[in-house]
Amino acid sequence: METSGETLDPQDWHEFRRQSHRMLDDMLDYTEKLRDRPVWQPIPQEVRDVFRKAMPEKSGDMAEIHALFMKNVLPYAIGNTHPGFMGWVHGGGTPVGMMAEMLAAGLNANLGGRDQIPVEVERQLLRWVRALFAFPDTASGLFVTGTSMANFISVLVARTAALGETVRETGLPEGHGLVAYASASAHVSISQALDMSGLGAAALRKVALDERFRMDVKALEAAISQDKAAGLRPFMIAATAGSVDVGAIDPLDEIAELAKRHDLWLHVDGAYGALGMLAEEIAPLLKGMDRADSIAFDFHKWGQVPYDAGFVLVKNGELHRRTFASPAAYLQRESRGMAAGSPWPCDFGPDLSRSFRALKTWFTLEVYGTEKLGRAISNTCALARYLRQRIEAAPMLELMAPVALNIVCFRHLGDDKINADIVAALQESGIAAPSTTRINGRLAIRAAIVNHRTERRDVDALVDAVIGLGEKTR
Numbered sequence: 262m263e264t265s266g267e268t269l270d271p272q273d274w275h276e277f278r279r280q281s282h283r284m285l286d287d288m289l290d291y292t293e294k295l296r297d298r299p300v301w302q303p304i305p306q307e308v309r310d311v312f313r314k315a316m317p318e319k320s321g322d323m324a325e326i327h328a329l330f331m332k333n334v335l336p337y338a339i340g341n342t343h344p345g346f347m348g349w350v351h352g353g354g355t356p357v358g359m360m361a362e363m364l365a366a367g368l369n370a371n372l373g374g375r376d377q378i379p380v381e382v383e384r385q386l387l388r389w390v391r392a393l394f395a396f397p398d399t400a401s402g403l404f405v406t407g408t409s410m411a412n413f414i415s416v417l418v419a420r421t422a423a424l425g426e427t428v429r430e431t432g433l434p435e436g437h438g439l440v441a442y443a444s445a446s447a448h449v450s451i452s453q454a455l456d457m458s459g460l461g462a463a464a465l466r467k468v469a470l471d472e473r474f475r476m477d478v479k480a481l482e483a484a485i486s487q488d489k490a491a492g493l494r495p496f497m498i499a500a501t502a503g504s505v506d507v508g509a510i511d512p513l514d515e516i517a518e519l520a521k522r523h524d525l526w527l528h529v530d531g532a533y534g535a536l537g538m539l540a541e542e543i544a545p546l547l548k549g550m551d552r553a554d555s556i557a558f559d560f561h562k563w564g565q566v567p568y569d570a571g572f573v574l575v576k577n578g579e580l581h582r583r584t585f586a587s588p589a590a591y592l593q594r595e596s597r598g599m600a601a602g603s604p605w606p607c608d609f610g611p612d613l614s615r616s617f618r619a620l621k622t623w624f625t626l627e628v629y630g631t632e633k634l635g636r637a638i639s640n641t642c643a644l645a646r647y648l649r650q651r652i653e654a655a656p657m658l659e660l661m662a663p664v665a666l667n668i669v670c671f672r673h674l675g676d677d678k679i680n681a682d683i684v685a686a687l688q689e690s691g692i693a694a695p696s697t698t699r700i701n702g703r704l705a706i707r708a709a710i711v712n713h714r715t716e717r718r719d720v721d722a723l724v725d726a727v728i729g730l731g732e733k734t735r
């Protein structure tokens with residue numbers, strides 16, 4: 262039998278090594294000199310066109326492809342590594358995380374299961390997460406893409422709690438009447454999770470907000486009573502710790518009390534806010550989170566771990582396992598050899614092939630430590646308060662929501678269009694990059710300070726540019 266002997270490894274390792282070092286140096290230069298670049302810049306059509314070609318049949322040269330990356334990819338990312346980025350809720354990443362990601366890629370580990378130290382590293386992360394949130398040793402957890410997936414997994418476990426495992430086999434029973442609750446400003450991934458679970462997005466009740474943009478507990482209780490009176494079956498409350506529009510934290514302790522009284526599953530979407538536990542002055546604001554049945558959060562936001570690194574934590578680990586574990590001959594478990602070490606991560610979620618997200622997270626925690634990471638989180642909140650001060654001192658600017666954590670919503674005098682134009686012009690200027698949201702029906706300029714690199718001068722640049730652009734519109 263003739264075989265080619267050809268592999269995909271380099272023929273000239275020496276040259277490959279030199280090229281690899283150039284690529285590493287380029288990324289380190291990029292990170293070191295981020296400030297010299299615009300946050301974001303509009304993408305010319307020629308750059309988009311570079312990628313529109315047929316799939317290559319012949320081998321290319323890595324140095325040339327690298328040059329193409331430097332010219333056409335690197336300058337046109339969204340800019341969340343940049344200290345001036347304040348849009349949505351994006352983490353900044355770190356060089357430590359980048360290097361760990363390279364190690365993980367070199368190892369090419371598949372963390373679905375089996376007896377390997379990469380899975381053990383993920384288990385250690387779970388132990389740390391349990392300790393951080395004061396969850397018991399029987400709690401289970403899993404790295405996932407992000408909080409959207411973690412919310413979905415949590416809804417499915419809550420569904421098992423309400424209907425039993427048979428629902429996995431038989432689907433939802435006729436007239437099950439299950440309904441869930443979240444605040445009106447909960448992230449859209451909660452209603453999507455209900456949609457994907459088969460319960461339907463309409464099964465999610467959007468509870469009114471109080472004056473601090475938190476879930477109004479009286480309105481929540483009224484909604485539960487009303488649904489019960491109508492013969493429906495409340496099963497879950499999805500509270501938010503750090504809402505995406507203004508950074509509000511629902512009153513977790515009161516909601517936990519209510520959940521207990523009505524025997525409801527309490528889920529906390531703490532996508533970015535939950536890691537506030539690492540910061541001394543924020544942790545008390547999250548009181549009651551330990552009473553949740555499940556928590557969804559991201560290491561890739563406030564935790565600064567490079568994308569993606571979401572996490573789901575479930576207090577009842579056995580219920581979590583029973584929601585996902587499936588028998589399959591090729592996943593046969595053994596007590597020795599490579600197939601030992603059950604249960605495996607694939608028993609706790611829908612993914613079988615899984616990347617080694619735990620490694621970049623482990624490196625981040627080991628290298629920086631929780632104190633330094635906590636200080637970075639605190640600092641984003643201090644910068645938000647500084648931004649609030651600057652807004653309050655500027656007569657043409659108006660604060661639109663209380664600053665609970667690290668998100669500031671404000672606007673310039675004038676209508677929605679003027680404010681939308683200011684934000685678009687600001688993004689195109691490359692000076693600073695906030696995004697927008699709507700607060701009580703009005704468009705707001707929204708600055709979410711998540712990046713550990715952001716400093717006072719970036720906040721000043723944002724405010725000065727908003728005022729400057731505002732002047733031009735008059």
Ligand SMILES: *Cc1c(COP(=O)(O)O)cnc(C)c1O
Pocket residue numbers: 350406407408409410448450501503504505530531532533559571
């Ligand atoms: C970012 C965010 C999500 C979604 O998380 P992903 O990691 O983007 O999937 C959900 N809820 C809140 C409150 C968020 O801030």
